[in-house]
Amino acid sequence: MELSNSIQIPQIGLGVYKMEAGDEMNNAIGASWDAGYRLFDTAQMYRNEAALGDALKFNQIPRDEIFLISKVDNSNQWYQPTLDSLQESLKKLQTSYLDSFLIHWPGQNKERMLSTWQAMEHALEQGLVRSIGICNFEVSQLEFLLDHCKIAPMINQIEHNPLMHDEALLSFCNKHSIQVIAWAPLLRGNFGTDTIPKLAEKYGKTEAQILLRWNIQQGIIPIPKSKNPGRLAQNIDVFDFLLEPADIELLNSMNENRRTSHDPLTFDF
Numbered sequence: 001m002e003l004s005n006s007i008q009i010p011q012i013g014l015g016v017y018k019m020e021a022g023d024e025m026n027n028a029i030g031a032s033w034d035a036g037y038r039l040f041d042t043a044q045m046y047r048n049e050a051a052l053g054d055a056l057k058f059n060q061i062p063r064d065e066i067f068l069i070s071k072v073d074n075s076n077q078w079y080q081p082t083l084d085s086l087q088e089s090l091k092k093l094q095t096s097y098l099d100s101f102l103i104h105w106p107g108q109n110k111e112r113m114l115s116t117w118q119a120m121e122h123a124l125e126q127g128l129v130r131s132i133g134i135c136n137f138e139v140s141q142l143e144f145l146l147d148h149c150k151i152a153p154m155i156n157q158i159e160h161n162p163l164m165h166d167e168a169l170l171s172f173c174n175k176h177s178i179q180v181i182a183w184a185p186l187l188r189g190n191f192g193t194d195t196i197p198k199l200a201e202k203y204g205k206t207e208a209q210i211l212l213r214w215n216i217q218q219g220i221i222p223i224p225k226s227k228n229p230g231r232l233a234q235n236i237d238v239f240d241f242l243l244e245p246a247d248i249e250l251l252n253s254m255n256e257n258r259r260t261s262h263d264p265l266t267f268d269f
């Protein structure tokens with residue numbers, strides 16, 4: 001797939017939230033590389049950038065064959081702290097550039113948002129990052145950013161699964177060539193007992209595979225997290241079947257606007 005500035009991005013990635021340093025991270029990164037993952041998503045907030053950097057080195061993964069994402073922590077927002085924190089992230093990840101750097105949370109302070117975004121633009125212009133974006137931005141926050149930015153965001157990473165999806169936000173992102181990345185695409189492992197298991201049975205696939213196809217068929221990049229080699233392999237083995245349109249609709253109809261995190265329009269860190 002391609003971002004709006006023409007750089008390539010894989011169709012699926014691995015999220016490493018809550019993955020622990022040492023054997024857990026080393027083994028998960030090794031197994032995911034073997035299974036075919038080429039996109040890795042971390043954040044300053046996860047406190048595991050150094051562990052991911054070590055694991056990439058431990059597994060001798062070539063830097064230029066992967067797409068590495070990190071995110072500026074809320075406590076590091078504003079212009080200079082954002083740039084300083086990026087340098088820290090690069091050091092911890094043992095790399096000279098990120099493939100994408102994202103604002104982790106929009107926040108309610110518009111001045112802070114723009115100051116942080118200007119730092120992201122500067123990092124892009126300096127070649128420290130190959131693309132820039134945001135997370136958890138709602139339409140009104142995107143409109144404000146687009147009205148005031150020099151460079152438009154290439155990515156919006158949002159919670160996106162059948163229980164939590166927003167058609168208006170998706171179409172806004174599509175219209176403005178902002179690639180959506182789905183976090184919590186596996187509903188954090190809670191598949192329920194009805195629709196998703198029934199679809200898994202119908203297609204002869206696992207519940208996780210059904211959920212990942214639902215995102216992929218909408219042009220959205222899911223970043224499921226797993227530390228388990230069997231699940232890692234299963235989660236990327238999703239390119240040999242198609243969900244029928246009626247089943248995509250069935251999954252859409254499960255929407256409860258149920259967030260596992262805070263409301264980006266009101267909450268601030």
Ligand SMILES: NC(=O)c1ccc[n+]([C@@H]2O[C@H](COP(=O)([O-])OP(=O)(O)OC[C@H]3O[C@@H](n4cnc5c(N)ncnc54)[C@H](OP(=O)(O)O)[C@@H]3O)[C@@H](O)[C@H]2O)c1
Pocket residue numbers: 014015016017018041042104135136157158182183184185186187188189206208209223224225226227228231232234235
């Ligand atoms: N930008 C943001 O604000 C934001 C917020 C949250 C998360 N994220 C990113 O999104 C990534 C994914 O989200 P997430 O970690 O919250 O949730 P998720 O990917 O929906 O779910 C992860 C959970 O599902 C389990 N799991 C994985 N594969 C499975 C399978 N095939 N069958 C059954 N269970 C399975 C995992 O356990 P095992 O590890 O034991 O397999 C883990 O407990 C994060 O790691 C992070 O990188 C971003």
